[in-house]
Amino acid sequence: MDPLSGFFGSLLWWLFFMYLLLWPQMQYRGLQVARAKMLQQLSRKRGSTVITMIHRQESIGLFGIPVYKFISVEDSEEVLRAIRAAPKDKPIDLIIHTPGGLVLAATQIARALKDHPAETRVIIPHYAMSGGTLIALAADKIIMDPHAVLGPVDPQLGQYPAPSIIRAVEKKGADKVDDQTLILADVAEKAIKQVRDFVFYLLKDRYGEEKARELAQILTEGRWTHDYPITYEQAKELGLHVETDVPEEVYALMELYKQPIRQRGTVEFMPYPVKQEGSGK
Secondary structure (H helix, E strand, O other), X not given: OOHHHHHHHHHHHHHHHHHHHHHHHHHHHHHHHHHHHHHHHHHHHHOOEEEEEEOOOEEOOOOOOEEOXXXXXXXXXXXXXXXXXXXXXXXXXXXXXXXXEOHHHHHHHHHHHHHOOOOEEEEEOOEEOOHHHHHHXXXXXXXXXOOOEEOOOOOEEOOEEHHHHHHHXXXXXXXXXXXXXXXXXXXXXXXXXXXXXHHHHHHHHHHOHHHHHHHHHHHHOOOOOOOOOEEHHHHHHHOOOEEOOOOHHHHHHHOOOOOOOOOOOOOOOOOOOOOOOOOOO
């Protein structure tokens, strides 16, 4: 075997390996740059500080392994830093797309958003469940797509909803359940009260104390399953102040969040071909 050809063969293999390793990172960097440009454009248009908290399944790395994201303490650190840096006399637009996450982190973000002196707006293009809804309740305006959804904010203890734990003990009787279940029920009662009191705190200034208590009760009592979708129409019926004028730039921004390698069954579509004026086509 020719040593030179062997060298070039090895070099090609190394270059191919480096391509596999670096190409996903280069793609991701390109998406980050495109996102920054879109956020700058949206900020100028709306005259606001634009913050995003978008938890979408992403695939980054050599094998494109999906990474699932939820509201975390790291998120609260970043969002709080962004809110602190925002001009006190300018609005904040917080774009949320999340299944929820840690109550602690969501509570910190909600409190910081409520305390911002200028107008605050939460924009929901698709869904903001659980902790995402808690954050949305802190804003002066909730702007959601007509088909976007919110969700209940009843606390979850492990795999069980806190209200369901309490009801199970009530139905069976405290003398017929074990100590662990009684402890869980005690913690569940405290968790519900804590979240309910916080929702009331978030809403009382804008809705009045009576309406704020009513909404806090409905959203935390376990009326629905935790993943129940509260639609725009239902949110209006409940009395929440919601609007539907989501800026077009927000939808374009969502297209820039990388998705996992497409697998069979993933939805795709082709836009309807718009006829250009004077082209005759």
